[in-house]
Amino acid sequence: MFSHSPTQLQELVSFLLAEAKALGATDAAAELSEGSGLSVSVRKGNIETIEQNLDKQAGVTVFIGQRRGNAGTSDFSKESLKASVKAAFHIAQHTAEDDCAGLAEADLLEKNPKDLDLYHPWNINTAEAVEIARDAERGAFAVSKNITNSDGATVSAQQSHFMLGTSNGFMGGYAISRHYIACTPIASASNKKGAAMQRDDWHTTARAPEDLARPQDVGAYAAKRALARLGARSISTRHCPVLFEAPLAVGLVGAYVQATSGGALYRKSSFLQDSLGKTIFPKHIDLLEEPHIPRLTGSAPFDEEGVRTRSRKVIDAGVVQGYFLSTYSARKLGMQTTGNAGGSHQLQFKSRLTKPSDDLPAMLKKMGTGLLVTDLMGQGVNYVNGDYSRGAFGYWVENGVIVHPVEEITIAGNLNDMFKQIVTIGADTLVRGTKETGSILIENMTVGGR
Numbered sequence: 001m002f003s004h005s006p007t008q009l010q011e012l013v014s015f016l017l018a019e020a021k022a023l024g025a026t027d028a029a030a031e032l033s034e035g036s037g038l039s040v041s042v043r044k045g046n047i048e049t050i051e052q053n054l055d056k057q058a059g060v061t062v063f064i065g066q067r068r069g070n071a072g073t074s075d076f077s078k079e080s081l082k083a084s085v086k087a088a089f090h091i092a093q094h095t096a097e098d099d100c101a102g103l104a105e106a107d108l109l110e111k112n113p114k115d116l117d118l119y120h121p122w123n124i125n126t127a128e129a130v131e132i133a134r135d136a137e138r139g140a141f142a143v144s145k146n147i148t149n150s151d152g153a154t155v156s157a158q159q160s161h162f163m164l165g166t167s168n169g170f171m172g173g174y175a176i177s178r179h180y181i182a183c184t185p186i187a188s189a190s191n192k193k194g195a196a197m198q199r200d201d202w203h204t205t206a207r208a209p210e211d212l213a214r215p216q217d218v219g220a221y222a223a224k225r226a227l228a229r230l231g232a233r234s235i236s237t238r239h240c241p242v243l244f245e246a247p248l249a250v251g252l253v254g255a256y257v258q259a260t261s262g263g264a265l266y267r268k269s270s271f272l273q274d275s276l277g278k279t280i281f282p283k284h285i286d287l288l289e290e291p292h293i294p295r296l297t298g299s300a301p302f303d304e305e306g307v308r309t310r311s312r313k314v315i316d317a318g319v320v321q322g323y324f325l326s327t328y329s330a331r332k333l334g335m336q337t338t339g340n341a342g343g344s345h346q347l348q349f350k351s352r353l354t355k356p357s358d359d360l361p362a363m364l365k366k367m368g369t370g371l372l373v374t375d376l377m378g379q380g381v382n383y384v385n386g387d388y389s390r391g392a393f394g395y396w397v398e399n400g401v402i403v404h405p406v407e408e409i410t411i412a413g414n415l416n417d418m419f420k421q422i423v424t425i426g427a428d429t430l431v432r433g434t435k436e437t438g439s440i441l442i443e444n445m446t447v448g449g450r
Contacts, residue, residue: 035160139219241370262329271386291345298434
């Protein structure tokens with residue numbers, strides 16, 4: 001599956017570190033990775049793309065006191081690796097001193113990483129992958145004769161491994177896999193030319209292929225979503241409750257993470273500046289970081305600096321308990337790294353009010369009358385002041401029942417207010433990347449229409 005064994009990667013990392021020390025580096029860090037995979041896409045049963053990838057990357061960071069230089073190569077030969085170390089050393093000689101530069105503290109490094117069961121290669125060939133993609137499309141077309149077209153179905157099987165080493169005693173790495181199936185059907189109101197059309201999509205992703213949803217089910221669900229969008233119309237401008245469907249609710253969690261990440265905080269470019277210890281959410285809201293759950297896409301035993309990850313409450317009863325910090329950003333803030341170099345790990349956004357029966361229909365009943373948002377467009381989020389304005393598609397809901405689909409609208413508010421106005425979170429939990437949440441009900445937002 002890989003051209004280098006973990007032992008070989010470790011030897012090359014040790015070589016890079018030794019070369020850096022030989023040149024006179026105070027400290028050094030090195031990482032090697034390689035990956036391979038297969039991606040195919042079909043449209044209306046016909047093959048559109050077949051991609052096979054093989055990626056290799058070596059990177060080295062050299063420290064001369066508190067000056068730092070980085071260099072990289074895709075060539076794992078000793079000559080190329082030596083040249084990369086020399087380049088990084090040369091860069092470090094000419095950079096300014098930075099009193100926050102340097103490796104993570106040795107006592108924070110993960111010396112005994114847990115095996116989190118993250119590697120499950122999907123041994124399929126091109127013909128098998130194509131047939132799976134076709135199955136997804138067949139599942140979509142079988143739903144209704146009003147599914148008249150397709151923007152395609154995609155199947156991807158990817159795997160990689162890496163080794164990270166530092167001159168202060170860390171050496172570790174592991175293999176990971178990530179696979180997905182996606183389908184994007186198009187629904188038409190009739191077979192007549194010029195009839196209104198709508199598209200929607202759905203996907204399933206997992207570390208292990210057996211954890212993926214059936215391709216026919218992925219296509220069928222995407223088709224039902226596309227059909228439900230037919231007959232959409234705008235509504236007048238108003239203020240009302242807004243329910244974010246779970247896939248979009250993940251984006252709200254992402255906005256919070258972005259605003260409380262070290263880079264934004266030390267640059268003083270966040271609307272949640274100095275929020276530690278403050279109440280940002282209602283008292284029923286918790287945000288947990290659980291990086292050691294086996295097989296999940298957001299799990300990791302250590303971060304990109306080798307710092308051990310740990311379970312923690314990021315939000316406890318609405319109060320900010322911690323940020324998302326790397327070693328560098330932590331030093332900039334006079335704090336300690338949270339093991340988040342490279343980003344957050346498995347986050348769980350929860351409400352203490354959520355009941356197991358709070359599926360999407362139950363959440364619609366809780367909202368009563370308002371807007372269910374299922375699609376967002378544009379990038380209208382200002383992380384400096386928290387202003388939020390996005391083009392949206394969704395469904396107008398009255399008395400807990402969907403009345404009709406809604407398009408050509410904008411939803412607007414400020415994230416500070418939106419966070420404080422979270423009424424509850426649904427039990428319709430969905431994992432997307434490193435974040436997990438159910439649908440999120442916001443008490444009041446501005447909906448701009450015709």
